[in-house]
Amino acid sequence: MVSAVRASGAEVDDARALVGTLNNMGMMPYGMMPPTGYSMKADVWVNSSALLARMNFALGLAAGKIKGVKVDAVGLSSGRSANGSDTSPNKDAPIDPQQALTNLENSLLSGDISKQTHDTISKQLEDPKISQRRLDDPKRPPNVAAITGLILGSPEFQRR
Numbered sequence: 001m002v003s004a005v006r007a008s009g010a011e012v013d014d015a016r017a018l019v020g021t022l023n024n025m026g027m028m029p030y031g032m033m034p035p036t037g038y039s040m041k042a043d044v045w046v047n048s049s050a051l052l053a054r055m056n057f058a059l060g061l062a063a064g065k066i067k068g069v070k071v072d073a074v075g076l077s078s079g080r081s082a083n084g085s086d087t088s089p090n091k092d093a094p095i096d097p098q099q100a101l102t103n104l105e106n107s108l109l110s111g112d113i114s115k116q117t118h119d120t121i122s123k124q125l126e127d128p129k130i131s132q133r134r135l136d137d138p139k140r141p142p143n144v145a146a147i148t149g150l151i152l153g154s155p156e157f158q159r160r
Contacts, residue, residue: 001025001054004061004152005069007108008076014068021066025053054158059149076107077144097125097142104144108151117154124150 001022005012012018022029032038060066062073077100101121105113124130130143151157 001057004058004157007157008061008071008073008148008152010061011070012068013070017067017069021057025050025057051158055149055153058152058157059146062148062152063145071145071148073104073145073148076148077104097130097147098122100142100144101125101147104148104151108148109154109156113151113154113156117156121147121150121154 001018004010005018019029027038057066061069062071064070101118105111105118125142125147128134130146132140132143
């Protein structure tokens with residue numbers, strides 16, 4: 001969670017929702033008394049419940065559904081880094097879905113994404129929830145919050 005908040009450049013006005021989410025995931029802050037902290041062994045944290053919880057958190061974070069936390073997914077997708085610096089030639093240009101995906105992969109993973117993950121997310125760009133289109137609609141900017149959430153929930157981001 002902390003990595004996702006940092007990588008996305010989220011503004012945290014109230015951390016209580018984040019702490020509540022950590023508690024729900026069974027990772028209460030300061031809840032592990034040994035100085036080694038929570039286990040890094042996969043069997044402890046790689047299970048369907050934990051993976052689903054992290055994906056739901058990533059999607060909620062990117063969509064602005066975590067109370068007290070704001071993420072500028074559109075800024076990240078247009079080439080601005082999480083720290084606000086502009087890396088794109090024209091940040092006001094309409095957002096192409098593939099370009100948004102590439103920019104988000106660079107912003108959040110420094111481009112370090114597997115072909116399989118890239119292809120899986122790329123296929124989702126045509127989904128109406130991401131493309132925000134109906135059959136008769138003209139091309140619209142994609143739902144960059146959903147793309148951001150998918151990247152934050154990706155195996156590559158989870159391993160960071």
